[in-house]
Amino acid sequence: MSATLTVPTDPSRVRMQRDRWAKLQATMAHQGVGTLVLLGNSNVSYATGASWPLADPGRANVDRPAAVVVAGDEAPHFFSALAGLVAEELAIPTDHVHGPVFAECDEGAEAFCRTLATLVPGEGRLAIDEFPGAMRRQFAEFFPDAKLAGSDEVVGTCKLIKTPDELGFMREALRITEEAIAPVQAALAPGMRQSDLTAVFLRGVFDHGAEANILDPIWQVMPKELADGPWTTHGDIACPLLTTERELEKGDVLWVDTGISYGGFSSDFGRTWVVGEEPSPQQHGQYRKWREIIDAVFAHVKAGATGTDLTRAALEVTGGHRPWMHHFYLCHGLGIESAESPFIGTDLGDAYDERQVLEEGMVVVFEPLVWEDGASGYRSEEVVAITKDGFIPLTDYPYDPYGD
Amino acid sequence: MATDVLPDEARLLQSRRDRAFAQMEGHDVDVLLLGREANARYISGAPRLWTAGTRPYGPGCVVVRSTRAIHLVSTWDEGMPDDIPHENLFGITWNPGNLFAWLQGIEGVSAASRIGTDSLTPRFGQMLPKLFPSAEFMDAEPLLSAARRIKTPEEMEALGLAASVTETALAAAIDALRPGITTRHLTAVFMETMAAQGVTTPATQRVAWVSRGPLPSCPTWVEEEIGPDDLVAFDAGVVAGGYMAEVGRTWPADSDRVSSDTTLLVQKSNDLWAALLAACQPGASCTGLLQAYTSVGQGAPPLPVAFGLGLGFDVPVVSAHLPQTAAQDHLEAGMVLAVTAQVDDGARSILRKEIVHIEETGPVILSTSPLWRA
Numbered sequence: 001m002s003a004t005l006t007v008p009t010d011p012s013r014v015r016m017q018r019d020r021w022a023k024l025q026a027t028m029a030h031q032g033v034g035t036l037v038l039l040g041n042s043n044v045s046y047a048t049g050a051s052w053p054l055a056d057p058g059r060a061n062v063d064r065p066a067a068v069v070v071a072g073d074e075a076p077h078f079f080s081a082l083a084g085l086v087a088e089e090l091a092i093p094t095d096h097v098h099g100p101v102f103a104e105c106d107e108g109a110e111a112f113c114r115t116l117a118t119l120v121p122g123e124g125r126l127a128i129d130e131f132p133g134a135m136r137r138q139f140a141e142f143f144p145d146a147k148l149a150g151s152d153e154v155v156g157t158c159k160l161i162k163t164p165d166e167l168g169f170m171r172e173a174l175r176i177t178e179e180a181i182a183p184v185q186a187a188l189a190p191g192m193r194q195s196d197l198t199a200v201f202l203r204g205v206f207d208h209g210a211e212a213n214i215l216d217p218i219w220q221v222m223p224k225e226l227a228d229g230p231w232t233t234h235g236d237i238a239c240p241l242l243t244t245e246r247e248l249e250k251g252d253v254l255w256v257d258t259g260i261s262y263g264g265f266s267s268d269f270g271r272t273w274v275v276g277e278e279p280s281p282q283q284h285g286q287y288r289k290w291r292e293i294i295d296a297v298f299a300h301v302k303a304g305a306t307g308t309d310l311t312r313a314a315l316e317v318t319g320g321h322r323p324w325m326h327h328f329y330l331c332h333g334l335g336i337e338s339a340e341s342p343f344i345g346t347d348l349g350d351a352y353d354e355r356q357v358l359e360e361g362m363v364v365v366f367e368p369l370v371w372e373d374g375a376s377g378y379r380s381e382e383v384v385a386i387t388k389d390g391f392i393p394l395t396d397y398p399y400d401p402y403g404d
Numbered sequence: 405m406a407t408d409v410l411p412d413e414a415r416l417l418q419s420r421r422d423r424a425f426a427q428m429e430g431h432d433v434d435v436l437l438l439g440r441e442a443n444a445r446y447i448s449g450a451p452r453l454w455t456a457g458t459r460p461y462g463p464g465c466v467v468v469r470s471t472r473a474i475h476l477v478s479t480w481d482e483g484m485p486d487d488i489p490h491e492n493l494f495g496i497t498w499n500p501g502n503l504f505a506w507l508q509g510i511e512g513v514s515a516a517s518r519i520g521t522d523s524l525t526p527r528f529g530q531m532l533p534k535l536f537p538s539a540e541f542m543d544a545e546p547l548l549s550a551a552r553r554i555k556t557p558e559e560m561e562a563l564g565l566a567a568s569v570t571e572t573a574l575a576a577a578i579d580a581l582r583p584g585i586t587t588r589h590l591t592a593v594f595m596e597t598m599a600a601q602g603v604t605t606p607a608t609q610r611v612a613w614v615s616r617g618p619l620p621s622c623p624t625w626v627e628e629e630i631g632p633d634d635l636v637a638f639d640a641g642v643v644a645g646g647y648m649a650e651v652g653r654t655w656p657a658d659s660d661r662v663s664s665d666t667t668l669l670v671q672k673s674n675d676l677w678a679a680l681l682a683a684c685q686p687g688a689s690c691t692g693l694l695q696a697y698t699s700v701g702q703g704a705p706p707l708p709v710a711f712g713l714g715l716g717f718d719v720p721v722v723s724a725h726l727p728q729t730a731a732q733d734h735l736e737a738g739m740v741l742a743v744t745a746q747v748d749d750g751a752r753s754i755l756r757k758e759i760v761h762i763e764e765t766g767p768v769i770l771s772t773s774p775l776w777r778a
Contacts, residue, residue: 013625021514041457050622053591053609054456056643058442059718063707064458081706086623100706100725107729130460131524133543177552193407199599206592211624212609213595216454230482233495238480242451245602246407257661260457263625329481338455346498 005361011168013263014091019163021075027048027157028071028263036069036151037116039103042336043067043129043264044156047076048089050083051264053212061132066101068116073201079112109134113142114370127151129403133160140291145352159335161361167385169263170334170363171394173210174383175258177267180204180396185400190250190276194219194243201258211259214338217258219243236326237371250276251282251323253376259338266338268365269395270381272402278402286370286378287402293368294382295318297330302390303360307344307353314368323368331366334383363394377404409483412645414450416558418484420446423551428469431547432468435539437463437507442716443548445646448474449485453603458709461523463503463532466584467510474742475510478505492685504535512751520544537646549719552739553712558760559647563713563740564770565761566603566649570642571773573597574651577640578773583632584658587612588624590638598642607641607648615654615755618748620704625676632658636757640741646715646735650742652757655776658700666754676700677745680709684760684767686737690722690730693743705746712757713740737764 024047026034038044041060045051047067054060065080078087079098087097098115102108110134127141129151139146153268166336184200196234197219207211218240223229230238240257248254252275259267274283296313311330314323322345324330330345342364358364364386369379380399384391411417426446428436430488438444441452462478473489479495494506508514519539521532533541555563572742577590578596590612598606614619615635622628631635634657641650654673656662679699683692693709704724712718720733720741735741745756759770 020546039458040460050623055608056605056648056716057455057457057643058440059607059648060439060456060458062721066679082623087617089623095521100723102721102726105494105719105721105726105729111725128526130458131529132527133521133523133545136524136529136543148526152527193602195599195602195604198604199596201600202595202604203592204590206595209588209627212456213606216604227457230480232480232492233490233493235477241455241482242409242453242482244407244409271765272485280531297559329498341560343498347502348499363726 004221005167005385005392006164007171007385007392008164008168011090011165011172011263013049016163016165016169019048019088019165020158023158024069024154025071027154028069031149031151031153032125033127033154034071035120035126036154037065037126037128038067038069038151038155039101040129040133041065045150045264046155046336047077047157050078050086051211051261052082054261061104063100064103066103066112068119070119070121072121075121077106081092085139103132103135106134106138109138113138113338125149127154129155140228144400156341159340160333161359162335162385163361166265166335168364170265170267171337173260173262173265174269174395176205176210176262177258177269178395179208180210180260181258181269181397185273188248188273190248192248194248197244198243205227205260210262210294212261214259214261214266218256220255221246221248222253224376225373226385234326238323239306248275255379257381264336266334266336266384268334268338269397270367270379271397271399272373272378272380274401282372282375283378284402286372287399289370290368290378290380292368294324294366297366297368298391301358301386302383303358303386304389305344305358307356308350311345311350311353323370325369328367330368331364334363334365342401358386360388407658409451411451411483412445413558416556416562417449419556420536420731424467424548425472427547427551427598428467431598433518433520433542433544433547434469434564435513435519436467436544437519437521438465438467438544440716442646444476446548446552446715448476448488450476450478450488451483452478454652456609461525461528463507463521463528466507466510466513468510470512471740473511474663476703479613485702497641504531508535518542520547522548534666540641548654552714552718553720553735555714555740558736559714560740562645562647563649566642566647566652567770569598569601569644570640570649571653572601572639573642574638574773578653578655579737581630581636581655581657583630583634585630587614587628587630587636590636594640603642603644605643607643607650608639611640612636614640615753616744616751618698622720630657633661635752637753639755639757648760649759650713650757651759651771652744652755653773654754654756659776662778665749666752669749669752670756670778672700672702672747673745673756676702676747677756679752680743680745681760681767681769683736684743684762686735686766687763688735690720690735691727692725692735693722694727700747702747706746707744708742710741726765735762737762740770
């Protein structure tokens with residue numbers, strides 16, 4: 001492991017945005033995109049540097065901020081009732097600040113497209129991330145001849161490698177999560193409800209400075225045997241299952257999975273806990289096996305490693321049985337989305353994994369697991385930043401009550 | 405909330421499905437490929453994982469009119485209604501080819517003449533017509549919002565629970581208000597109290613802001629400390645059983661230090677609220693809600709004056725930015741709206757958001773949170 005990357009302790013939004021802007025412009029130029037129209041919350045956050053407390057996914061559609069990036073421009077156009085509030089801090093000039101977009105109805109979509117028509121340069125493709133029905137209708141009216149592209153190719157390319165300031169914000173998001181999770185683990189006891197754990201956690205995340213919770217926190221009581229859990233399409237583990245008011249019992253094995261947002265970035269946290277008692281020798285053995293898997297994978301983690309280098313390392317430890325959830329992956333990227341590229345170990349298959357190559361500056365979450373049918377299992381997540389020769393761990397939360 | 409993950413209650417679900425299928429019938433839509441969780445939940449009745457923020461479109465719920473079958477992307481059957489059998493579930497996939505094969509294999513989809521989607525990405529916009537070349541694609545959001553905008557009696561019960569949890573959490577946050585704390589701490593208290601009631605998902609996550617004008621005066625990433633002379637706007641809600649409630653109130657940090665200007669503003673807020681409530685009549689144009697602001701000499705607020713509450717937001721969305729939409733739409737008995745009265749004098753504002761049920765005989769205010777009285 002070596003640290004060629006630096007992760008600043010005082011990340012700057014303005015500097016972060018300057019670096020992103022250069023990447024966005026270069027990528028658009030390379031891909032021949034003249035205008036990038038963004039309506040998805042995380043994409044808008046990426047393009048503008050603004051972040052805000054995210055709402056329920058249905059609620060979030062009603063007054064969603066929008067961003068328009070024009071090739072060769074100096075700053076993004078930002079459309080939101082709150083755009084003026086953040087423009088100065090983000091160095092967005094006043095003539096790039098616009099009122100809210102109501103993309104869900106024709107009147108709102110038409111007004112947005114009318115403004116958009118004044119911004120779109122004559123050349124270059126038009127890329128957009130999403131088309132609510134009204135937007136699609138109006139878009140067709142205003143830009144009948146547009147050579148349309150998806151925005152994923154641009155934003156997806158840019159966000160893959162994190163800048164130092166982005167890493168700084170991400171480490172802070174992870175730190176907040178861990179500070180908020182520690183009191184939950186300390187309070188864990190038989191008789192508590194799953195929702196009580198959420199109460200302690202949510203109090204903590206906001207008091208420690210999170211901007212939003214991004215996921216209904218998971219405190220899943222794992223069955224001893226798969227047959228005791230829900231039916232699944234693949235016959236493998238069902239996870240994550242929703243939190244309820246279920247009371248925890250002594251000896252319950254909890255798989256914890258949660259995340260928050262800070263600076264527009266998602267955190268991710270995963271650990272296994274046992275309620276009200278010490279893990280058994282068998283359970284400690286599961287942890288040691290998990291350790292063995294993660295260490296085997298980590299031995300290959302560095303810039304240039306392919307996805308199959310990593311999956312192969314994990315499979316060698318287990319004798320060929322995939323030690324990760326079959327509907328997910330061995331690892332995934334983390335950033336403005338709680339799960340983003342690269343995805344390794346999915347049902348896209350080995351050929352796809354072989355094309356996934358780790359690069360310096362990627363942030364990757366590894367989430368292998370160990371399952372012993374009849375004795376439940378162990379799962380934890382490790383978040384690392386990839387370096388030239390290895391990786392930098394971005395978290396240091398303990399594995400208690402497992403381990404030495 | 406229960407101790408098991410349960411599907412939506414059978415009567416509630418049936419009442420929604422009846423409306424949705426009637427709309428499909430009326431619009432002659434054979435198949436819906438739904439991406440929005442609110443729409444998928446409305447018809448399927450299956451709770452799935454809550455995440456914050458907008459999601460890109462992906463067809464995760466398929467509704468076939470001819471068979472009345474509902475197919476879902478879900479790797480497990482927990483929380484599935486009995487009439488969504490295992491063979492109608494498709495595991496989470498990262499492989500578009502697998503997803504497309506699933507869609508094409510669903511009985512009634514390939515033969516559909518008209519297929520509705522509730523949003524699209526450019527990629528799905530290109531792929532879906534190739535997968536189903538004989539189908540005409542249309543925007544299903546209008547028919548879904550038409551189904552959703554009028555609440556059934558069963559939905560009123562669900563909304564009532566969301567409102568009750570919201571107001572208990574709001575009361576705790578208001579109780580925690582004092583000079584020297586940050587607005588984010590008030591959010592922390594709200595969220596803790598919400599979850600302690602067994603509901604773990606919020607509608608929005610900026611619960612409070614210092615009221616120095618019609619909008620928050622600083623970005624959320626700045627810690628906002630509350631001063632002794634500040635008014636604090638609370639605007640919060642929860643999502644319970646999929647249903648969303650929102651309530652807003654404004655309280656002074658220290659009620660012994662309230663200026664006469666603020667007292668005048670409270671009077672204006674009361675006048676505006678009376679005018680808004682008077683506009684909430686069944687059959688009335690939505691423009692009436694915008695005119696209520698004019699009638700008391702208050703400019704329209706930056707955020708919507710009203711929007712429907714339900715699974716996510718519902719129509720009508722009434723905003724000064726959408727005057728034609730307001731003029732073309734009217735209020736109907738059975739709607740439930742979050743109605744916002746917001747007045748400001750340039751230096752500070754008072755926000756009040758109530759849950760209003762439009763009934764045949766007129767509006768009924770469902771929210772009961774106490775108001776600060778100057």
